[in-house]
Amino acid sequence: MTKTNLTLLEGLKNDDEPSFKVIYNMYFSRLFYFVLEFVPLEDLAENIVQDTFFTLWDKRHQLRDNSELGAYLFTVAKNNCLYRLRSQRYQRKLFDNSYCIHEIELNIEVLSSLDSSEYTFTEIERIIQQTLLELPPQCRNVFTLSRFENFKNREIAEQLSISEKVVEKHISKGLKLFRKALKDYLPFVIYLFVG
Numbered sequence: 001m002t003k004t005n006l007t008l009l010e011g012l013k014n015d016d017e018p019s020f021k022v023i024y025n026m027y028f029s030r031l032f033y034f035v036l037e038f039v040p041l042e043d044l045a046e047n048i049v050q051d052t053f054f055t056l057w058d059k060r061h062q063l064r065d066n067s068e069l070g071a072y073l074f075t076v077a078k079n080n081c082l083y084r085l086r087s088q089r090y091q092r093k094l095f096d097n098s099y100c101i102h103e104i105e106l107n108i109e110v111l112s113s114l115d116s117s118e119y120t121f122t123e124i125e126r127i128i129q130q131t132l133l134e135l136p137p138q139c140r141n142v143f144t145l146s147r148f149e150n151f152k153n154r155e156i157a158e159q160l161s162i163s164e165k166v167v168e169k170h171i172s173k174g175l176k177l178f179r180k181a182l183k184d185y186l187p188f189v190i191y192l193f194v195g
Contacts, residue, residue: 005069012060020060023069024053029150030070030191031077037187038081038107039090048084052077068118070125074188075116082111114187124185131181135174142167143174147192 011019031052035045055076063072084090085108091101132140141160145151146167153171157164175193182189 006066009063009065009067009069012056013063013065015060020053020057023056027070027073028053030189031073033191033194034074034187035077035081037190038111039084044084044090048077048080051080055080068121071116071118071121074121078111078114078116082108085111110187116188120185120188124182124188127181127185128178128189131178134177138162139170139173142170146171147174 008019008023012023028049031049032045035048036042039045039048052073056073085104091104132144135143138160142156145156145159146153151159153164153167156162156167160167178189178192179186182192186193
């Protein structure tokens, strides 16, 4: 666990709302795209993510001092997805949008088998750091700004004094390498591939 995560966790456990807001901003889009893979309606996916953060705040005093925030949040989101997918009311809402029962059952099966343990998230973080190091420096810089700091391509181009086409080229190169390195963990890192 990084020092930043330890500081955020400590702040959260001490009722520090700014720490909660940082965690929210850090994980919202990651959780949203993860949930959207299994519950393909944006409003429902957003509700599930909001419920996930509500659970985090509600249970903040029960977290261990060395809890891995990513593992905790993805586990709660996964369980919230499973609950909704098994719910008759949500299934009717999904069917109204021509989402077939077979896909719901398949998503329940996939979600049930996903390992959202702390070990998995430690391994994902290790692979991300290793893969970043394998990228050429400029490509690494562009990819980090795009996927981890949420800059738009135009903003990256302006900041680095390069064209948007070059930014797109670097992002494509990074995505190709990350897709290969993280193939076994795609549901948890889908946010990297959404542009």
